[in-house]
Amino acid sequence: xxxxxxxxxxxGLLSLFDLQTGLFAKALEGMSEKDMQNRLNTEANHxxxxxxxxxxxxxxxxxxxxxxxxxxxxxxxxxxxxxEPGAGYPTIAEYLSDWNRISPEAREALVKIDDQxxxxxxxxxxxxxxxxxxxxFTIYREASIIGQLALWRRLLGYPALKYG
Numbered sequence: 198x199x200x201x202x203x204x205x206x207x208x209g210l211l212s213l214f215d216l217q218t219g220l221f222a223k224a225l226e227g228m229s230e231k232d233m234q235n236r237l238n239t240e241a242n243h244x245x246x247x248x249x250x251x252x253x254x255x256x257x258x259x260x261x262x263x264x265x266x267x268x269x270x271x272x273x274x275x276x277x278x279x280x281e282p283g284a285g286y287p288t289i290a291e292y293l294s295d296w297n298r299i300s301p302e303a304r305e306a307l308v309k310i311d312d313q314x315x316x317x318x319x320x321x322x323x324x325x326x327x328x329x330x331x332x333x334f335t336i337y338r339e340a341s342i343i344g345q346l347a348l349w350r351r352l353l354g355y356p357a358l359k360y361g
Contacts, residue, residue, distance in 0.1 A: 203311045206329060210336050211307055217339045218300050221251065224346035224358050225289050232353045234286060242279075244349045245286035249274045251342045252295045254335060259302035261310065266302065268295050307332070 202208050225233075225248060233245040242250075253274035256266065268274065269291045273284055287295070315329040326334075347358040 200308055202308050204315055206312070206315060207307055207310060207332065210332060211304070213336050213340065214304060214307055217336070217343055218296075218304070220343050220358070220360070221248075221296055221346075222293055223360075224343050224350065225292065226359075227355055228289065228350070228353070230288055232355075233289065235353060237352060242345070244346055244353075246280045247342050247345050247349070248289075248292045249286060250277070251339060252292055252299070254338065255296065255299045255303045258332075258335060259299050259306055261306035264299075264302045266299060268299070 200211060202211055225244070228244065233248070234243050236243045249268070249270070252268050253271065256268050256271070259266065269287045270285070273281060273286060310328065310332070315327065315332070317328055318325050319328060319331055343358075350356070350358055
């Protein structure tokens with residue numbers, strides 16, 4: 198899908214965004230709901246939390262459009278919360294539904310963001326960064342989480358993530 202962004206700085210980020218949009222569903226493909234919360238007796242973040250925090254991140258990105266949409270069970274992920282033992286995390290179908298609902302809005306926000314907004318500063322509490330730096334980190338984090346989901350696939354005995 199070819200789109201010209203308002204800022205040339207976000208063009209490469211848009212390409213990564215589009216790639217990762219398709220990879221998310223592939224990372225969850227065929228996994229059981231039970232395995233989504235399997236931590237293999239470790240303290241690692243389970244696939245359900247990883248998927249939810251990734252979807253929540255897209256909702257935050259889309260907030261630039263003012264859509265006001267919320268993720269299913271957003272309360273489990275808002276404010277970068279960690280895993281809540283015993284919590285009823287969304288199903289794979291709910292994650293995918295939310296992902297498919299919010300991705301066009303988040304993409305539109307990325308397409309329309311201009312240089313003035315990209316250069317503006319965000320106060321992150323202990324430090325400050327530009328919107329551009331935040332979007333770069335967001336896109337990086339998406340790739341990281343999809344990679345973690347791909348690893349969980351293998352650890353739980355599922356076939357490797359298919360890129361094609």
